[in-house]
Amino acid sequence: MMADEFTVKLDAYLDGELPSSEMKAIDAHVRDCPPCAADVLIRVQMKRAMQAAGKRYSPSPEFRQRIQQQIASRPRQWASRAWMAASAVMAILLIAGILNSYIGRERLEQEHAFSEVADLHVAALASPNTVDVASSDRHTVKPWFQGKIPFTFNLPELQNTEFTLVGGRIAYLGQAPGAELIFQVRKHYVSVFIFQEHAAPALRSGSGVRKHVSFNYETWTEGGLRYIAISDTTGDDISKLAELLKAAAKS
Amino acid sequence: MEVAKDRLTAAAFEELAMPLFDQLYNFAHWLTKERSEAEDLVQETYAKALRGLASFQPGTNFRAWMYRILRNTFLTSRTGLKVASTVPLDADDAPEIPSSAGTPESIFIEKSQEHLLQTAIDELPLHFREVLLLCEVEEMSYQEIADALSIPIGTVMSRLSRARRALRELLQKKLGGS
Numbered sequence: 001m002m003a004d005e006f007t008v009k010l011d012a013y014l015d016g017e018l019p020s021s022e023m024k025a026i027d028a029h030v031r032d033c034p035p036c037a038a039d040v041l042i043r044v045q046m047k048r049a050m051q052a053a054g055k056r057y058s059p060s061p062e063f064r065q066r067i068q069q070q071i072a073s074r075p076r077q078w079a080s081r082a083w084m085a086a087s088a089v090m091a092i093l094l095i096a097g098i099l100n101s102y103i104g105r106e107r108l109e110q111e112h113a114f115s116e117v118a119d120l121h122v123a124a125l126a127s128p129n130t131v132d133v134a135s136s137d138r139h140t141v142k143p144w145f146q147g148k149i150p151f152t153f154n155l156p157e158l159q160n161t162e163f164t165l166v167g168g169r170i171a172y173l174g175q176a177p178g179a180e181l182i183f184q185v186r187k188h189y190v191s192v193f194i195f196q197e198h199a200a201p202a203l204r205s206g207s208g209v210r211k212h213v214s215f216n217y218e219t220w221t222e223g224g225l226r227y228i229a230i231s232d233t234t235g236d237d238i239s240k241l242a243e244l245l246k247a248a249a250k251s
Numbered sequence: 252m253e254v255a256k257d258r259l260t261a262a263a264f265e266e267l268a269m270p271l272f273d274q275l276y277n278f279a280h281w282l283t284k285e286r287s288e289a290e291d292l293v294q295e296t297y298a299k300a301l302r303g304l305a306s307f308q309p310g311t312n313f314r315a316w317m318y319r320i321l322r323n324t325f326l327t328s329r330t331g332l333k334v335a336s337t338v339p340l341d342a343d344d345a346p347e348i349p350s351s352a353g354t355p356e357s358i359f360i361e362k363s364q365e366h367l368l369q370t371a372i373d374e375l376p377l378h379f380r381e382v383l384l385l386c387e388v389e390e391m392s393y394q395e396i397a398d399a400l401s402i403p404i405g406t407v408m409s410r411l412s413r414a415r416r417a418l419r420e421l422l423q424k425k426l427g428g429s
Binding site for chain 1: 261264265268269272273276277280281286289290293294297298299301303305306308319320323365368369372383384386387388390392393408409411412415416
């Protein structure tokens with residue numbers, strides 16, 4: 001009778017996922033243990049049967065064509081343009097064009113990322129449950145995120161400031177989970193999003209507060225995390241809150 | 252399938268994503284159990300991946316990224332939400348139930364009933380079905396599976412073991428425990 005831990009190991013052994021020293025140990029054991037050898041044989045046969053049975057469904061040719069068209073339209077247009085511009089006379093213009101489109105695309109991606117963030121901010125405020133954890137106590141809000149997002153962060157002490165913490169919720173950007181913290185300043189709400197830096201590669205830190213579709217926002221990185229503060233309040237408020245958050249992150 | 256370029260372009264995306272088409276469709280059909288839903292799911296996955304190219308982290312596994320998008324899209328679909336709500340939250344912490352004696356696989360393999368195995372896979376709870384398919388059919392490494400399902404490797408290992416056990420038990424039941 002094999003222990004459960006051993007069964008997990010045996011599975012990992014057959015999946016080729018054990019370190020070589022453990023592989024050798026299991027090899028040796030299986031050779032000397034007929035019940036285990038029989039079990040291994042059955043598991044191998046089962047793996048093969050699963051492999052065949054699992055490849056059950058195939059897409060129709062029409063569907064394949066549809067997807068191919070969906071994802072090929074943009075690069076093909078680019079390719080044909082590039083071909084047309086490939087003459088020697090056009091070479092310089094082509095380089096200038098590529099540079100220009102690269103810069104343009106960067107700007108577009110940046111705009112797109114900020115639009116998504118603005119959407120998240122508006123969606124949270126429009127929701128009947130603006131926050132999933134409602135508390136002005138940072139010692140309640142921060143632990144609530146434990147196990148829900150793959151990182152942690154520090155929240156500032158807000159006593160003697162104009163800001164109050166309303167609460168927090170989970171937000172997603174680029175398929176990655178992050179934290180959305182909602183603060184209040186006078187009658188305005190500020191969303192502060194915190195994601196891992198790679199979740200929003202299009203976002204670039206700039207100096208101070210900027211504007212996007214009439215929202216003021218500031219974004220910066222600290223310790224591998226991307227912070228974005230966004231609100232309809234004044235740029236001055238956002239920059240004050242950003243400073244508090246930056247100081248808390250460094251503490 | 253590690254992508255080490257600075258930025259994934261739309262042209263490179265086509266080259267990387269189209270070879271995954273058949274397997275993504277197969278996986279989608281196993282999840283949704285229905286052709287038109289599987290097609291919608293795959294189509295949305297490609298559209299989302301193309302839109303979100305900037306969020307793909309160069310140097311990481313592209314295949315796992317595509318599967319993650321597909322699975323997240325499925326989980327937020329109507330069918331996915333229904334299925335996910337029936338999965339016990341502590342599925343990975345539940346104590347192991349010792350499997351009863353007998354080797355259903357040997358009986359099964361002797362009988363070569365592929366259809367029976369497919370029905371059994373279909374009946375597995377989603378979290379078991381997906382981990383087994385990614386391991387056995389897609390032949391993903393544990394790390395890739397962990398990336399695709401956004402779970403730790405230790406969970407991949409224990410879940411796989413439980414999934415195999417559950418499949419054995421289902422087969423045993425189907426074979427009448429003989």
